[in-house]
Amino acid sequence: MVTERVAAVGAALNRRLSSLTLEIRSRLASDIEPLRGDERLVQLLGASVEGNVDSALHVLQHGIDLDLVEAPPAATEYARRLAQHGVAVNALARAYRLGHDTFLRHGLQELDRQGGEASLLSAAARHLVALTFGYIDRVTEQVLAVYEDERERWLQDRNTVRAARIRELLDGERVDIAAAEAALGYRLVGSRHLAVVVWATGSVPPDGAMSTFERFARELAECLGCRALPLFLPHDQVTAWAWLQLGREAPDVDTIRSTMCPSHPGISVAVGEPGTDVWGFRRTHLQARQAQAVAVAAGESAPVVTAFREVGPIALMCADLRATRHWVQDTLGRLAFDDDQHARLRETLRVFLATGGSYQSAAAMLALHRNSVYYRVRKAEEELGRSIDADQLDIEIALKACHWLGTSVLTEQA
Template sequence: MPDPESELQGVAALLAERRVELTAFLVREFGERIPELPRDPVLVDLLNGSAGSNLETLAHLLRGHVPVTDIQAPAAAVEYARRLAQRGTSPSALLRAYRLGQQLILRWAYEEIERRVPDPLLALQTSRLLTDTSFVYVDAVSEEVMGAYQSERERWLTNRSAVQRETVDALLRDDRLDLAATEAALGYRLRQHHLGLVLWTAPGAGDLAAVERTVGRIAEQLGAGGHPLFVPRDRETAWAWVPIGRTADADLGVVGTVVAGCDPAVSVAVGSPGAGEPGFRTTHLGAAAAHEVAQLGQHPAGHVIAYDDPTVRAAALLARDLPTTRRMVRGTLGDLADDSEGAARLRETLLAFVEERESYVATAARVHLHKNTVKYRVDRAVEARGKPLGEDRLDLELALIACRWLGPEVLARG
């Protein structure tokens, strides 16, 4: 008397017999429907091995050769998952392959059951048994290969990051290195223009995955000619270099646009574009100097600070000797150096007034105030300072710049 188990064993035998044909079918479907999967010959060959070994193991399970409790992912499937981890392929692509593979094989098997089993009730029972068994198999195997993927990804990133950090540190020290070997170790071409970035998150909000996504979006918006170099430094900070090709011309304004639309906890310091191996160093040094200014100034998360801004460059120099800068700020600004909201408004207006060559009209347009309001604030600022506007003019501008960017580090606390 036919029963679901015996009918299912017949389908399993056919599955084993047609394994090569079905494997090729699955690989073709994966290539068309999951574009994230790598398509180079080595990885496609591994995908063939993974799909084929999964079908073979599933056939053994359906025929009762392997107990359900002993289900293990085939070695070829585990190796394919590890290679995807090394390539940085999204784990969702791997999971989708298992779901799609299950769907396609079930569809094929249902058609075979319909053709082989004339009794509708027996066909239904056989299909249910097949469905239940296939879900148990895919659940167990996909969990195991995802574990292998995560372990390999962590190991790969740790090893790669260690090599990259050592290589980057050597480059920044200006050690004499073999250029081709250095590029191979970094996975990044040095013979082009670079834009250096330092990225960080708010304390306790460390999410380097969000930071890396931000770098990727910046590179995309800048039209990068290759993958950016991303080097984590700790849980909350990373360095990055974006390849911008043969010219230093880059619209750095897009960085602010990208950051505004990304994780609000991520901040970015931007260097000036540089060319070749020397430019790799200088663009990073500019970004690192801007980062130090941002850290000292305790600016809120989710902002961009660019070394191209002359006031940022001046603040970076002033930050190198904070005791002297503090004395200069307080001696030059007097009561205008108070750490208060009122004094901050006066300082910002006065700095804009100085930078706009003492034009009330230009300053009003820049700070979006009426020119009479600008004049009132400038007069109040001069009064608080206790000196005429023209006295110690260079010190005045530097002191105002220091207050803008270095804030609490140089202001007088009441």
């Protein structure tokens, strides 16, 4: 009877797998600061949580021997990425403790909800605690071993010293600039820097990603007329950071889009704004990472190149996509529906407002007849439920958020 009752709890929780996973992920990202900030890590955290919750529920439902349990692939990959990013191991261990706490609380609540004799409930609760603790104990041991192995390997990498110097610069620590320039082989003072973030999104195999990224950075530097080699740093297995020393000419983002990226399929690029000296070195990198956050949030709809100059305000919205989605929905109403018809209306209205409310200019940019633009603008106002003159600035920002962030801020029709 005890095992059947615990199996029933597992079955009930399995029906709420998505919401339970989301709650655990949100708690971990909220309560453990080192797990916040990098959108790609947060997404991988979600996959790790889902894998562990699903595995634990199988243990409860089917009485799987804990000695046969193996950590889910997403969980071991997440441990590797944390090691590569220099996140302390205690953050990983705490994530499993907090995840266990949330999971167990839901399990005990479900046990109470099902009801029954006190003696049976007590025995089932003890069994539930023992099983979940045993699962966490075994899986934690496995992922911590993976973390330690990866951390040791990563620290032995040929770029370790360079990475340490760069992180000191990015963290704003007081460093010997001359010594840093000598170690990096890169001029910091008196230079204009352009930071780029490059990551794999398609056919680039992980074991060949770094050579591909470094080759791209060098070709980009040559394309933009840089006299020195770029400063290149692997960030993790699928991401790299680079800084280019610019001349007097401003970089042309369209050049990167049209010339560089077609010759390097399977990668995406985020670009900061040029900055001078050490302060500019930090700032342009921060902007490139914020632009990357926009691209990652947009998913498959993201362009190959995302420039901070185009998405600056939107990048700030990525810090809380849930709140952004609610604001977009409140601002645009039915116009935020995720379908082709409303997408056409949103894009027409976005371009119309961007051209200063000119039907003729918007028609030229959209390759439409002026009357078609007029019709779509009026139709968009109907979906908004008000005139665009009422709060034009909010509408423009919300439309721009939809344009860059795509489905992550749109609404499914009921």
